Amino acid sequence: MADLSRREMLKRVVVAGAAASLPAPRTPVASAQPAAETFEALTAEEGATLQAVVARLIPADERGPGALEAGAATYIDRALAGPLAASRGAYREGLAALDRHARSTGGRAFAALDPADQDRLLGDVEANAAPGFGPGAAGFFNLVLTHTIQGTFSDPAHGGNVDFIGWRMIGYPGVRTVVTPDLQRIDRMPPERQVSAYDFPAFSAARERRTRGH
Numbered sequence: 001m002a003d004l005s006r007r008e009m010l011k012r013v014v015v016a017g018a019a020a021s022l023p024a025p026r027t028p029v030a031s032a033q034p035a036a037e038t039f040e041a042l043t044a045e046e047g048a049t050l051q052a053v054v055a056r057l058i059p060a061d062e063r064g065p066g067a068l069e070a071g072a073a074t075y076i077d078r079a080l081a082g083p084l085a086a087s088r089g090a091y092r093e094g095l096a097a098l099d100r101h102a103r104s105t106g107g108r109a110f111a112a113l114d115p116a117d118q119d120r121l122l123g124d125v126e127a128n129a130a131p132g133f134g135p136g137a138a139g140f141f142n143l144v145l146t147h148t149i150q151g152t153f154s155d156p157a158h159g160g161n162v163d164f165i166g167w168r169m170i171g172y173p174g175v176r177t178v179v180t181p182d183l184q185r186i187d188r189m190p191p192e193r194q195v196s197a198y199d200f201p202a203f204s205a206a207r208e209r210r211t212r213g214h
Helices: 006-016 043-057 072-080 086-105 115-126 135-155 162-172 201-212
Strands: none
Touching: 043 072, 043 086, 043 115, 043 135, 072 086, 072 162, 086 115, 086 135, 115 135, 135 162
16 A cells, blocks of 8 residues: 555545545444444455454554544445445455455455555555456455545444544534634634534434435
């Protein structure tokens, strides 16, 4: 993986727009990562591999937690059981190929490798240089990267961004439905107001109408 530091990841988020084209919210805001993950679309083995991948794409460091702690893997799994179901086959094949590559080069499943070895293998995938993947390796890398960004930085109503970890990581102060002159000042950051957009009555009503099919 080409030195995908947290700084570089945040640059990608700003340029690409992490919350674009997100599926409709499916679950209430979570307050914490579950101690033992239960997967809906993925098998336990696939889920463990995905958790290890997202942990390296946006890693925790001395400045705070990363994508794993923000629930990005949970977001992806839940979305694969719903709005992103069309990508389920790509994840099944890609995660299996990544584990085969890990076992053939490191003798262990991807999730059991040291972080440095995981980074090296993900670099192979990103560069289309992972045996067994074929020319679609980079496509799979970018698919998981896109969904990891979404799961880390999107509104918590979508199943990720647990405890607003992603928003705090990039300094996003939270949703505002009214922007006062004081909030528009450029000499200071606005105070944090970390709530889901769907906690506002207008948005929650729209979600309920979508859910009922009206």
